[in-house]
Amino acid sequence: MITVEKALEIILAESQDFGVEKIPFMESLGRVLKEDIGADRDFPPFDRVSMDGIAIYYDTYKKGDITFPIESIQAAGAEQLSLKSQQNCIEVMTGAVVPKNVDTVIPYELVEIKDGKAELSTDTIKQGQNIHRKGLDRKQDDLLIKQNTIISSAEIGVLATVGKATVKVAKQPKVMIVSTGDELIEVDKIPLNHQIRRSNVYTLVALLQELKIQADTAHINDDKAILKQKIEGYLLDYDVLLFSGAVSKGKFDFLPEILEELGVKKQFHKVKQRPGKPFWFGAIGPFSINDMKIGNGNHKTTIFAFPGNPVSTFVGCLKYFYPWFRKSIGIEYKNLDYAILSEDFTFQPALTYFLQVRLQNENGRIIGTPVKGKGSGDLANLADADGFLELPADKTEFRKGETFPLIRYRQY
Numbered sequence: 001m002i003t004v005e006k007a008l009e010i011i012l013a014e015s016q017d018f019g020v021e022k023i024p025f026m027e028s029l030g031r032v033l034k035e036d037i038g039a040d041r042d043f044p045p046f047d048r049v050s051m052d053g054i055a056i057y058y059d060t061y062k063k064g065d066i067t068f069p070i071e072s073i074q075a076a077g078a079e080q081l082s083l084k085s086q087q088n089c090i091e092v093m094t095g096a097v098v099p100k101n102v103d104t105v106i107p108y109e110l111v112e113i114k115d116g117k118a119e120l121s122t123d124t125i126k127q128g129q130n131i132h133r134k135g136l137d138r139k140q141d142d143l144l145i146k147q148n149t150i151i152s153s154a155e156i157g158v159l160a161t162v163g164k165a166t167v168k169v170a171k172q173p174k175v176m177i178v179s180t181g182d183e184l185i186e187v188d189k190i191p192l193n194h195q196i197r198r199s200n201v202y203t204l205v206a207l208l209q210e211l212k213i214q215a216d217t218a219h220i221n222d223d224k225a226i227l228k229q230k231i232e233g234y235l236l237d238y239d240v241l242l243f244s245g246a247v248s249k250g251k252f253d254f255l256p257e258i259l260e261e262l263g264v265k266k267q268f269h270k271v272k273q274r275p276g277k278p279f280w281f282g283a284i285g286p287f288s289i290n291d292m293k294i295g296n297g298n299h300k301t302t303i304f305a306f307p308g309n310p311v312s313t314f315v316g317c318l319k320y321f322y323p324w325f326r327k328s329i330g331i332e333y334k335n336l337d338y339a340i341l342s343e344d345f346t347f348q349p350a351l352t353y354f355l356q357v358r359l360q361n362e363n364g365r366i367i368g369t370p371v372k373g374k375g376s377g378d379l380a381n382l383a384d385a386d387g388f389l390e391l392p393a394d395k396t397e398f399r400k401g402e403t404f405p406l407i408r409y410r411q412y
């Protein structure tokens with residue numbers, strides 16, 4: 001059995017490249033950018049008025065004039081006007097081009113307009129005020145967004161402003177999520193006493209949707225021949241297979257033997273953790289097989305077979321699949337989330353313990369309060385928690401006030 005740290009190291013070393021695709025920029029939210037985005041022009045692209053008001057020639061004011069006949073109006077979106085007489089002014093709107101022959105803008109709040117003339121009601125005017133100079137924010141060709149950035153709402157605005165209607169992003173993997181087990185029935189069916197509804201598959205689908213991956217799903221009963229035949233097909237068609245169940249010691253836990261019979265290279269089976277100990281991980285390929293449905297060239301399939309208990313599957317996906325996927329599409333793995341334990345906690349076995357916690361922010365510190373639940377089958381408890389504190393295997397006593405890595409699945 002290997003440690004959680006070693007398991008993650010092995011998994012990250014198996015990351016794979018799914019290539020690049022071009023998509024409409026409005027579909028790129030949450031995807032990873034695969035090109036540098038530069039400024040197509042100066043920002044702002046012209047000297048821009050930043051207050052609604054009047055624009056004057058400063059030297060006229062400096063000579064003592066405070067009344068300026070209004071010559072014209074410069075609206076946003078209109079071509080640049082020109083002040084004809086230095087004694088006059090032009091009314092200017094926020095976002096408009098600064099007219100020619102003016103150099104200073106005074107907001108409406110500081111002028112009184114009567115009979116076509118603007119009279120200043122202030123004597124503290126600085127030359128050049130309320131003009132946002134061309135190129136002040138960014139210069140043409142400046143790098144605005146670096147390749148490998150996860151596109152957020154902020155980047156969407158930048159893409160729009162530089163005219164990137166389509167954008168290069170990392171391609172998503174083709175993923176198949178498979179549940180196994182004769183006890184499982186569909187969500188819209190009424191279970192008999194010995195049956196339960198399939199839930200893990202939907203949890204996994206949802207977890208992948210948060211990564212913008214649209215996965216396919218399948219359910220296979222505990223029949224070794226059928227399992228083997230179906231999985232053989234999935235290995236050809238998919239980049240990733242996520243399984244839930246059939247990896248432990250039971251008479252019908254066929255997955256580890258089937259995967260090995262099909263030539264998948266086992267990287268490890270069982271990790272020193274709770275929940276999720278019987279986790280099986282392996283990969284097959286890369287193969288260069290031209291007649292593969294997935295396309296020509298190198299094809300590799302990575303297999304995450306999570307234990308069937310719902311909390312095990314859930315934490316396994318967050319702890320292992322998420323960082324593997326992120327590394328695969330170009331984001332370096334780093335854990336930035338930590339939380340402070342709110343009370344003393346004891347866990348005796350020499351296993352990493354993923355403790356379910358409810359999170360609170362106390363004066364900028366994230367506090368995790370244990371909501372332990374009744375074990376790895378207790379999926380209802382996940383709805384009462386916000387994340388997991390990762391308590392290291394080499395300790396048994398965890399003290400109030402100590403800080404631990406956090407895997408959160410609720411962001412608010």
Ligand SMILES: Nc1nc2c(c(=O)[nH]1)N[C@H]1C(S)=C(S)[C@@H](COP(=O)(O)OP(=O)(O)OC[C@H]3O[C@@H](n4cnc5c(N)ncnc54)[C@H](O)[C@@H]3O)O[C@H]1N2
Nearest residue numbers: 179198199200201244245246247248249253307308309312
């Ligand atoms: N003799 C041993 N028995 C068990 C061990 C062990 O080490 N020795 N490990 C236990 C641990 S820990 C876990 S976790 C489970 C893992 O079991 P499997 O991966 O083999 O999964 P199953 O046997 O198929 O199912 C376990 C449990 O999970 C429920 N399940 C499965 N799939 C789903 C699904 N899609 N949706 C909802 N629930 C699901 C299933 O009904 C079982 O209750 O093994 C322990 N046993």
Ligand code: MOO
Nearest residue numbers: 275276277312376
């Ligand atoms: O590994 Mo199991 O998930 O502890 O019940």
Ligand SMILES: [Mg+2]
Nearest residue numbers: 246248250253
């Ligand atoms: Mg089992």
